[in-house]
Amino acid sequence: xxxxxxxxxxxxxxxxxxxxEPGELALYENANGNVxxxxxxxxxxxxxxxxxxxxxxxxxxxxxxxxxxxxxAGELAGQTLETKSDPDNDKALLYRTVxxxxxEVTAPQSLPKELVKQLADAWFAKRKSGVSE
Numbered sequence: 638x639x640x641x642x643x644x645x646x647x648x649x650x651x652x653x654x655x656x657x658e659p660g661e662l663a664l665y666e667n668a669n670g671n672v673x674x675x676x677x678x679x680x681x682x683x684x685x686x687x688x689x690x691x692x693x694x695x696x697x698x699x700x701x702x703x704x705x706x707x708x709x710a711g712e713l714a715g716q717t718l719e720t721k722s723d724p725d726n727d728k729a730l731l732y733r734t735v736x737x738x739x740x741e742v743t744a745p746q747s748l749p750k751e752l753v754k755q756l757a758d759a760w761f762a763k764r765k766s767g768v769s770e
Contacts, residue, residue, distance in 0.1 A: 642675045642683055642700040644668045644693075645727050652699075664693050672703060701727045701750075716742050723747045 646652065646669045653662050664687060675683040681697040707719040716734040723729040728750050734743040 638677050639674050640677050640683075641672060641703045641705060642677075642685070642695075643672045643703050643722075643727055644670060644685070644695065644699065645701050646695075646699045664691060668693055672705070675700070677702075703727075704730075707733075 644665075646665060649662065649665065652665050656662055668685065668687070673685045675685045675695070677683050683695040683697075683700050685693050685695065687693065701722075703722040704720065705722065707721045710718045710720040710732065712718065713734060716736055718732060718734055720730050720732050723731045726747060726749075729747045730750055730753055731745040731747055733741055733745040736742050
């Protein structure tokens with residue numbers, strides 16, 4: 638599945654260990670900090686096609702999925718809840734509410750993606766049978 642991602646590699650040493658050619662490391666270094674369309678594999682790895690028939694493969698910790706435009710996240714008290722990636726923090730999402738005309742009602746607030754995931758898991762995850770709350 639194609640997704641918009643931002644390459645966020647913090648440690649190049651593990652990548653360098655696994656490369657066949659030393660020149661390949663430059664592909665990862667040049668991609669770092671940039672936004673691409675990537676194929677996300679079933680194991681979470683992202684494959685980014687680069688110019689000149691080259692590509693890089695990124696582990697889940699080496700990229701962040703990005704939403705560059707406001708997207709509807711739901712309805713809240715008669716208003717629309719919208720979200721997008723926080724441009725100031727790759728590991729956070731912005732949330733705001735807008736009225737029916739699209740006017741901002743609540744200013745954007747940044748929440749860490751990990752917090753959003755934990756809340757979603759706590760509220761909407763399927764419980765295993767036999768486990769009490």
